[in-house]
Amino acid sequence: MHHLHHDFTTPRDHEKPARVNPGEVGTVDVRPDDPVDLPPPGDFRKQTGRSIEVNIPLLAENNRLAAENREHFKSHGLKVINLVSGPGAGKTTLLARTLKELANSISCGVLVGDLETDSDAQRLRHDAVPVAQLTTGSACHLDAHMIAHGFEALHMHNPQLLFIENVGNLVCPAEFDLGETVRVALFACTDGEDKPLKYPPIYRSSHLVLMTKADIAEACGFDRKQARENLKKVCPKAEVIELSSKTGDGFEQWLEFIRGIL
16 A cells, blocks of 8 residues: 655654554654744734634645545545544544444554543554554644544555544534545534534534434433434434444444445
8 A cells, every 4th residue: 555645744744653553552743843822812913913814725735635635545445434523522432332343344443633642542452453643732633634644654454444533622623624434423412402503514514423422311401302403404414323332322323334334
């Protein structure tokens, strides 16, 4: 399998990721060299002399790289699932159970994004699965170049399925295509029914919404009907599956979804 080569380079491109073997956790540092310096409290525009606007060229470049990733993955028969959610929605717990369920049938690889630490990646250690932790520093999302760089640590194992656990954030990841096959948003019963209405882009851009922590929905006073109505307003075409990674309820539907994209 060939490496992914992009013209667009990150400050740490000279640091080639170490090979990660099944049962191991490797760390790939994809953070910018220069930390983000925020101005002191006050009016941002007065202090910087600039208006606040979306960085259109950055998104355009990311989209170009995402298209390269997608073509590369497709040419090697690799399917990619990008898991997005706010912090604490259950991405790591979901992945841990998913990897265990698929261990004997589908070869997987995992890229985990976090600002710091490899604690989530360590939780996902599995004898049959290589896991690479992407530490982003101040970046609140993964981007297409980070994925290409991180995948260099896993590609030699030729996985059939790559899971990406994005940084826990309901805003920024919605804008950044990674070259994934499908995007899956987690909507935890502990989040409250109105999350899709408050953060529509992340749900609108997803192919599937997993309503997680279903086992404690009643204890949280979670209104399933209202939550589904809110999802229908925001992302009427997205499939919705209720499940519990703890009890396994609804999990077979999730596994069938995965098998369906392979």
